[in-house]
Amino acid sequence: GDSVTQMEGPVTLSEEAFLTINCTYTATGYPSLFWYVQYPGEGLQLLLKATKADDKGSNKGFEATYRKETTSFHLEKGSVQVSDSAVYFCALSAGGTSYGKLTFGQGTILTVHP
Amino acid sequence: ETGVTQTPRHLVMGMTNKKSLKCEQHLGHNAMYWYKQSAKKPLELMFVYNFKEQTENNSVPSRFSPECPNSSHLFLHLHTLQPEDSALYLCASSQGEDFQETQYFGPGTRLLVL
Numbered sequence: 001g002d003s004v005t006q007m008e009g010p011v012t013l014s015e016e017a018f019l020t021i022n023c024t025y026t027a028t029g030y031p032s033l034f035w036y037v038q039y040p041g042e043g044l045q046l047l048l049k050a051t052k053a054d055d056k057g058s059n060k061g062f063e064a065t066y067r068k069e070t071t072s073f074h075l076e077k078g079s080v081q082v083s084d085s086a087v088y089f090c091a092l093s094a095g096g097t098s099y100g101k102l103t104f105g106q107g108t109i110l111t112v113h114p
Numbered sequence: 115e116t117g118v119t120q121t122p123r124h125l126v127m128g129m130t131n132k133k134s135l136k137c138e139q140h141l142g143h144n145a146m147y148w149y150k151q152s153a154k155k156p157l158e159l160m161f162v163y164n165f166k167e168q169t170e171n172n173s174v175p176s177r178f179s180p181e182c183p184n185s186s187h188l189f190l191h192l193h194t195l196q197p198e199d200s201a202l203y204l205c206a207s208s209q210g211e212d213f214q215e216t217q218y219f220g221p222g223t224r225l226l227v228l
Contacts, residue, residue, distance in 0.1 A: 004156075032214040043118070043204055043219035044157075051214045089157070093213045101170060102217060104157040 145210030
């Protein structure tokens with residue numbers, strides 16, 4: 001079945017540091033890939049997404065590139081801020097009989113210190 | 115900003131109680147979802163409704179009973195729950211047309227079963 005593996009957290013960084021959160025996936029066919037973010041006390045919000053190989057999703061300084069050859073969708077940001085502290089979830093949607101089903105990774109807690 | 119609201123935000127119930135969670139979306143979407151978020155586990159899809167028809171029941175115990183009276187409202191009826199059902203229950207919605215589409219999440223209901 002479909003699965004998503006995210007790097008274990010928590011991740012603790014200083015402000016302006018470079019961020020990478022690794023995400024790899026297993027799926028049949030050509031899934032769409034997503035990064036969602038959950039701020040304390042809130043639901044999940046879409047951060048960015050990519051729907052085909054080599055697509056790059058970007059938003060708020062975050063980027064991730066859909067790499068089919070390595071089945072990866074790593075999240076990066078060049079300079080993190082305290083306000084980026086949240087839980088980040090990588091997810092995929094595979095379509096077909098799995099229509100509507102988002103498969104999530106376990107989430108990575110990011111804490112950014114001033 | 116979210117067009118998906120959930121009530122109540124917090125709920126404490128005994129194992130013999132019956133309660134209901136409510137979700138409402140103001141986005142004109144046709145698909146709605148219930149997810150369970152437990153500590154240290156990936157988000158789990160519970161139910162999917164598309165155009166008010168249930169299209170997915172992810173092997174959820176019968177003590178959870180969903181209801182979708184129209185495309186804007188989704189309920190989760192709870193009865194004779196177990197302590198291990200304590201979790202954050204998230205509702206989401208999407209257009210219902212394409213597996214590549216974004217799902218929009220509500221803030222969740224934090225449930226504690228005593």
